[in-house]
Amino acid sequence: MTPRRKRLLAVLAILAGVGIATALAMLAFRENLLYFYNPTQVLAGDAPGGRTFRIGGMVTQGSVQRTPGSLEVRFVVTDYRNSVPVRYEGLLPDLFREGQGVVAHGRIDASGEFVADEVLAKHDENYMPPEVAESLHAPTPMQVPE
């Protein structure tokens, strides 16, 4: 084999490898994209049924209800226009609180309740998740001492 042909083969092999890798990556990519919706979009039917997605908003004051003695907890996520009830079983993050921003990961069940398998609250107490802040059309609160 001449050096020239060798080089050509090497380049072709690399291109084929990159091509296959890209195709596989994009295929898996579509499956693993998690979309974010606010309660208004969820109620309007924008969110995919049967697929997991993320929902975000503020935890409605007074909405957190526990089934005493069990891990089950229910709360309502609102964007101040519409609300979606959420059910979760497990440990809530430290920063989870009524009146604070929250993002939950899960899917909508038949009754319209969002069944979360993961609940995230942001690790900064005065901080609102950017999607939440944006979907509320409210500016992110500044961190200035009173």
Place this chain on the structure above:
Amino acid sequence: MIPELGHFALIVAFLLSVAQAVFGLGGAARRDGAWLAAAGSAVVGQFVFVALSFGALTWAFVERDFSVLYVATNSHSELPLFYRVAAVWGAHEGSLLLWSLCLAGWTLGVVAASRSLDAPFRGRVIGILGIISIGFQLFMLATSNPFTRLVPAAPEGLDLNPLLQDFALAVHPPILYLGYVGFAVAFAFACATLIEGRLDAAWARWTRPWTLAAWMFLTIGIALGSWWAYYELGWGGWWFWDPVENASFMPWLAGTALIHSLAVTEKRGLFKSWTLLLAVAAFSLSLLGTFLVRSGILISVHAFATDPARGAFILAFLGIVIGGALVLYAWRAPRLASSASFEPTSRESFLLLNNALLVAALSLILLGTLYPLFMDALELGKVTVGAPWFNLMFLVPMLPLLLLLGIGMHAAWKRGHLLTVRSRLWIAAGCAIAGALLIGALAYADLRPITTLGFALALWVMLSSLLMPLARLRARQPLPAAVVGMVVAHFGVGLATFGITGVQSFKVEKDFALAVGEAASIGGYDFRFSALRDVRGANFTGVEADILVSRDGEKVTMLQPQKRLYNSGGNPMTEAGIEVGPTRDLFAALGDNLGEGRWSVRLQYKPLIRYIWLGAILVAFGGLLAALDRRYRLPARARDAQTSAATAS
């Protein structure tokens, strides 16, 4: 007064950075010795004034000066001294000052160690580092001044984020930044080379120890971050593919590719322009990481700063530095063509594959990290890329990388045969497969293909790494520090793979609702919630649980997770109880009071997880050994003699 002096020192440092850039680059262009000498002095001055500025901010924290906005937002009068000092880099403004201090320190190091370099080349390196300093200091002075006063002064500080009141996170940013910023040296060397349009073995030899040192710090920094997330965030995970983690991992991958590519450039004079491109890429990704974390564009559990004006500044700076370097590259790199041949099974080929696979992994992570930002910017919806995708995609380049690592280490430069070690490699491969099957069958009664493959590759890499020094000793060849470093680092890669395989395959994580006296069991261990009491610390109060862990009726350990409430207010904090062991970690975190006397408790069984961080430490230690190799410290003449001897052999 002291904060004003700090502010003033920062301004002086900025002016000295300008002088450093002008005298360095200008002096090199004019071949003016006086200018070049002035550039060196400017570096010393810049370092002194940045250090003074940093000292002033530290003083404000130590003295609890709540008339400084940054101190008032990030400290509290009850905060212990250690964390008052660590709070200096606890948020945006201070971490930039730390960045600047690291850069000034590296630049000073370069000036001190580069006297034997060609003076104009040295001037260009100093000048380019000066440009980077200018960018960061201007950024601070214009948008993120840590010395801004608060009028009237706050009576009390808002407190450092309790998550950051932790040893690992206190030392994590400085070490990570030393790594990030350290790649600036390789970047400056690459740009100076591109300006001059010539690259020789001496260049690669000069760049290698600096790159290795930066890479070592970055390795430790990433490992510390992972360790911290594991025990402090209370989730027990060790890697989340969070954009902030990716932001530090991408420059690490580029840096790893760079140190391997540099080896080829030094030994064989090949891959020249590719090496330069990697040097540019490693630092560009460091800057990109800083931008991602500091501009607040990320949806992330770690991003503390949120201000679009800052984002615009960093983006512009990023554009100038990266764009400038790439234009320079496109213009000059074609001059650096290298011509030498090598066989398909030579060391060069394996290192080429190493680079291709590392860059593939890097590209995939870059895609997954930036894609949501593009989608958002184009208003196509808000998305995140799930961790399962990263896990799967990262495996694709990593499996062949580990397989080839074990062979490539033994390949000779240029020549295409592996005869000397072939039989021993087959034995190592056989032992690795047998060992993986034995571990899977005996320890875990589980022989899933991916788990067995993981263990086999881990053992293969470790065994193959050990063969290397044994073969050398047997052949009575010398064993220089660079080779020992390589062996230790590769062994560490195998060890980390071993830990990752174990924990990803056999971990158990489960939440329970337990009352005092009740028990739950996971992973063959029984966890009994035996007591609950109030606790009081220096600046917090809380509750502590006693969780008695036993196996087959015999006590193993007592875990004592806490739920803390800091006196400065805010949300409760979880302190996990962890029992460390060579074969597994046992982990308990206390959640909320659920009523009826029950508490939510998260229990975890994490087999072999320690080997991930132990492996990372070995990788970093290997980097350190290699950076300290005698070869890099020999006087120029002896080195040249040695190189020509090495090339001849």
